[in-house]
Amino acid sequence: MSRKASWRGVEFQVESAGLTGGRAGPVHEFIGTDAVNAEDTGPIPKRFNLQCHVIGADADFQADQLEEALDEEGPGELIHPYRGSIECKVDGAYNMDRSTQESGMVRFSIPFVKVGDPLVPSLDLDTGFDLNVKADYVVTSITADALDVAGPDFLQQAAYAVLVGTTKLTGKLARANAKIAAATGIVTDLSSAVDDFAENLNTLLRAPATLHLALRDLANSLFTAIVPADDTLDRGDVARNAALASLALSEATRVTTNDLDPVAVTTATRQKQQDNQDLLLDVSEIVNVAEALRAMGRIPLANADQATALLDGALGLVDGILDRGTLDDGMDQAVRDLRASFLIHLRNQTVELSSMGLYTPPIDAPALAIAWDLYGDAGRDQEIIEHNLIEDPNRIHGGVPIHVEGE
DSSP states (O other): OOEEEEETTEEEEEEEEEEEOOEEOOEEEOTTSOOEEEOOOEEOOOEEEEEEEEESTTHHHHHHHHHHHHHSOSOEEEEETTTEEEEEEEOSOOEEEEOTTSTTEEEEEEEEEEOSSOSSOOTTOOHHHHHHHHHHHHHHHOOOTTOOOOSSHHHHHHHHHHHOSTTSHHHHHHHHHHHHHHHHOOOOSHHHHHHHHHHTHHHHTTOHHHHHHHHHHHHHHHHHHHSOTTOOOOTTOHHHHHHHHHHHHHHHHHHTOOOOOOOOOOSHHHHHHHHHHHHHHHHHHHHHHHHHHHHHTTSOOSSHHHHHHHHHHHHHHHHHHHHHOOSOHHHHHHHHHHHHHHHHHHHHHGGGOOOEEEEOOSSOBOHHHHHHHHHSOGGGHHHHHHHHTOSOTTOBOTTSOEEEEOO
16 A cells, blocks of 8 residues: 655655665774774665555646755755655656556655754653644644534534444443453543533534544543653552553554445435544544553653553554545645654653563573573562562463563
8 A cells, every 4th residue: 555755845756665774883903813893983874775666547746746846956845755744855867657567657756865954852852742742733733623424414423423323432441440440450430421422413513523522532632541641650669561562552553443334425414424524534533543642751761662562562553543535635744753753652662671582481480590590690580570560479381481581
């Protein structure tokens, strides 16, 4: 599936996006010895190679516009399909290919090089603050203003069915409330908020701005119930943090999974129904994903592997929204910027975290003995117990892999 991108405001579809980077520096070899001295002179500039195309009845016109933008001198804004807005220059020769076998399509291969500030966060950048800013922008910018249920009764009933029901948003939120109470022991106000929302939905559907606020408040209630905004979590509480991260990700996945079939668009009214369905899904899913990313960003993770697992799941949620292709350009870019901010925040968090390795004890043994064998320090048994949620520290089963800190 191709993704939208643009160069100097000219849009195209990206089929694949390559990246090169690394570290630069000369390598000195010494005659008669195996000694090598490798100097590090800094990062190699990030280079992006995009395999892309323009398509449609006006493909030739689009291609001419893109060619003109590529020939323009100096740096410009590349909207990268996975990394958001990047200041770049065209990095040498690009290729444009027209084929009689692909009428209505013109293919490009375009190299870019990043200019300006480095893509990775500096030590002074508060990536958590930036994540909050991006999340705030998304949840306040997505609106339900275009919702229109005026007309036959089925329009309102169809819109209602997107949000209310045991398998729809309200049912999922009610189950989430019970799950949060079971996992954390905290009774939240989410259940009554869900009931109020369902009761007032007929009125909310006729007041789209208020509907948007109600959906935003539900999402905020869900994820602050899982990870309270004013709760200072301790990185040393590995089991609790892992449970909160897993719960936040699973509930975000639950509330953004839908089983709605496309509407059979046979009339203008049915088209309105489809537009309403797309809009309600976009608003409810975007506010929930934004609040989920914000909440997960508050959890101090124990190791890089834990962060990677959380990152993969979270980015999958965002991609599910983007792949539907129903957002306008501005909101599409805002969601991509939020995705990039979450990626940078987790990467920044993991700078000081070690990766976990796997170790398989040959026989049943207590955590104390395994810590001594691995580290020469029996006092590190607690790390093993916490990383693996060991129930009986006096007997860790042989032949079963466990996670251990890399040395």
